[in-house]
Amino acid sequence: MEHVIEMLNIRKEFPGIVANDNITLQVKKGEIHALLGENGAGKSTLMNVLFGLYQPEKGEIKVKGNPVKITNPNIANDLGIGMVHQHFMLVDTFTVTENIVLGKEPKALGRIDIKKAEKDVREISEKYGLSVDPQAKISEISVGMQQRVEILKTLYRGAEILIFDEPTAVLTPQEIKELIQIMKNLINEGKSIILITHKLKEIMEVCDRVTVIRKGKGIGTLDVSETNPIELASLMVGREVTFKTDKIDAVPKENVLEIKDLTVKDSRGVSVVNNLNLDVRAGEIVGIAGVDGNGQSELIEAITGLMKAESGSIKLAGKDILNMKPRKITESGIGHIPQDRHKHGLVLDFPIGENMVLQTYYQKPFSKNGVLNYKAIYQKAKTLIQEFDVRTPSEFTPARALSGGNQQKAIIGREVDRDPELLIAAQPTRGLDVGAIEFIHKRLIEQRDNGKAVLLISFELDEIMNVSDRIAVIYEGKIIEIVDPKTTTEQELGLLMAGSKRVKAGEQTNG
Known part of the structure; x- marks a missing residue:
């Protein structure tokens, strides 16, 4: 049987919008099949139809050649379809095992047999190279581990076809490598995977075929071995996309932000920012490169007044703003694009206009x-x-209803419009597609060219390399090196981020 899944001429409408307009998707057994499209192109909607969360207005679904009606996720599970959602569906206070067996608990003498459940979880985990501790509490494990728990949940329920919805949006580069290996292990064990993504690098690295959808319509299916990122990007966006950010050389002027010996402690009293020093000048973009968890978030929160600093000074245009109230700080000339747009950037139930x-x-x-x-x-x-x-139906639409890229554009519009002396952009393109990324990079460079200071924090190395004029490497809460993006390499940056010192000519390297 060649196709394990066939979605034929699927149409899904919501009030005032056709999310899927006659789309066909055919997935072969044992392949990783990418579903590629911009934010809001209809990718997640199509997969929610396959998983039984939505009912299509028209079209047919076949599993292993047989026509099926998938009216809810339990039916999808019974047909061997599992979905790893972008926002995890886990109970924080439960253990890994309790989350995995929830609703399908093994029973012994009328009670839940937690020992058997743990044994089953351990076996599946080892078989697919997931290495998850069955007894760990969800609240105590990393985001990457939580994602593995979601994968285990689907495998425990017997999934043969796994849908991954933007699985790398929340992972560190190291975790992405590990996830790609896990996906390969799953394929080797006879599973099939549908990968919803807009990251072209991942498609080229791990997928066999790719189906492109644009504005709700199917554009076509290609063999990955016969295409390239530039062709995929233009199919996805409908025009040519430049991957190199066009910009003239920076002409930096006076210091706008001066941080001296800044120390910030977390809620447990541990120093997460340690005597950090950094300057950002008018007319330049300084990128902060580092592995997640090296003090980036606390640094931004200290600058913006969301977190109290222990000691040191933060000066904006010569005036000390350390530990001032957030509103006072924004009024003194700081714009902030926060790294979590839902938590700190928007009030999701308010209309986008009020946001x-x-x-x-x-x-x-x-x-x-x-x-x-x-x-x-x-x-x-x-x-x-x-x-x-x-892109929103109107200014009265709730922020929640917009796609991630459009929510982000709204935040950037709000912050840039205030014309701040310093714009802090934290993960400004996280989870966005190439079209939206290109737009946002242009806006950051525009701010710089208008003589403003920009501080960019990102885990995407190519973003840091492309957009920054100087790169500050943060490690264990300190800026350990400042490098020039024109002369450094991704490899050198990666080593610095892991705590290695730079090797000067003729010197020995140290770890």
Whole structure:
């Protein structure tokens, strides 16, 4: 039997929008099949139809050649289809094993047989090289490990076809390598995988075939061995995309941000930022490169006033802003694109229009004597939505309903429009597609060219290399080296991020 899954001419509509317009997807047994498209192209919708979370208006689904009706996820599970969601569905206070067997618990004498469950979990985990501790609590394990628990959940339920929804969006480079190996192990054991992604590098590295969808329509299916990232990007976006960021050389002027001997402790009293020193000048982009967990988040939170610093100084245009209130700090000239757009960037249930004035709603013309002027707010929002190409049905649509890329454009519009002296961009393109990434990089460089200072924090090395004028490497809460993106390599950066010192000519390397 050649195809394990066939989705033929699927149409799925929501009020006012056709999310899937006559799409066909055919997956062969034993392949990794990529589903590629921009944010909001309809990839997740199509997979939610396959997994039984949505019912299509038209079209047919076949599993191993047999027509099926998948009206809920239990039916999908019974047909051997498992889905690893982008936002994990785990109970934090439960152990790994309790999460995996939830709803399918092995029983002995009418009680849950947790020993047998742990043994089963351990066996599956070893078979596929997942190395997960069955007794660990979810709240105590890394994001990468939590994802493995999600994979185990599907395998425990007997999945033969696994759907991965943007699985690398939340992983470190090392975890991505490990996940790719896990996917290969699954294929070697006879499974088939559908990978929803917009990362072209991953498709080229791990997939056999790729189906491209654009604005809800199927564009075509290609053999990965016969295509390249440039062709895939233009199929996905509908025009040519440049991967090299065009920019003139920076002309840095005076220091805008000066950090001296900054120390920040976490909630357990452990120093996570240690005597850190860093300057960012007007007219330059400084990129911070580091493995997640080396103090990046705490550094940003200390600069923006979201976290108290222990000691040191943070000066903005010569004025010390250390431990001032967040509103005072933003008013003194800082724009902040936060790394978690849902937690710190938007109020998801508010209309996107009101999210556009979260930093300024209490000022004129948006309010007078404490009363909001909605006409002015929505007028402003309309302008920004147009200027920053935020694709939304209207300015009254809840922020939650927008795709990740459009939520991010809205935040960037709001922050850039305030014309801050320093713009902090933390993971500004996390989880976004090539079209949105290109747009955001242009905007950051525009800020720089307008004489503003930009501090970029990203785990994507090619983003750091492409966009920054100087790269500061952070390791264990210290800036250990500043390098020039023109003369460094990804390999050298990787070594520095792992704590190695730079090798000067004729010197020995140390670890």
